Amino acid sequence: MPFEIIQIPRGDKNIRTFVERYKEFRLLSLKVAPEAFGSTLERELAFTDETWYNRLANPKAVTFLALQRGRIVGSLTTIGPLPFSPDESSAISNPWDSLDGELPAHLKESHWRVNGMFTLPEVRRQGVAKALMEKVVNFGSEEASRTGRTFAGSIVVDADNPAAKTLYESAGYVVIKEETHSPGSSRTVLLMKYSPTPAVAKTLN
Secondary structure, eight states: OOOEEEEOOSSHHHHHHHHHHHHHHHHHHHHHOGGGOSSOHHHHHTOOHHHHHHHHHOTTEEEEEEEETTEEEEEEEEEEEESSOGGGOOTTSOGGGGOSSOOOTTOOEEEEEEEEEEEOGGGTTTTHHHHHHHHHHHHHHHHHHHTTOEEEEEEEEETTOHHHHHHHHHTTEEEEEEEESSTTOOOEEEEEEEOOOHHHHHHHO
16 A cells, blocks of 8 residues: 655644644554563653653654555654764664754764654555655755765664564664663664665665
């Protein structure tokens, strides 16, 4: 079934038209695949309406939605530009905690972290997730060019999620770090960096 990818637009009125739909989809995501997120359903059920609004209004976060006949079937938020490169990143750090202040003058990359990526199980293997990932590359590249920098993307995935890892690899990401999720945890996460082969780069562009 055909789908479209949209960016939730800026501006108070525009954002408020999406808040309730975004909230509903995010909570469904946490319910369907709790292991895929750094947050929990219990935590986000307690969010106020203003918290949901502020998520979408954050000037350093951009959310894309995949729609089928007006219904949200996928979402992705990208956060940035971050004040460090992907190689200086940690897979277990929270990118939301790194958005204050100006970018260092020496930083030549415009680094955007993919966050909160999710598609409904019934639309997988239809190209929805890959289209969302491509949207991030196109958006990030445009933003980078405005500041004279080059685009750098990153994403974190669980090591025991080969399907997601394969998807991100097809979108041009490669593993650069492997870390334990937390002290004493058996969960291992991978930090992946956007570094496409010429063939992949040509496809995405």
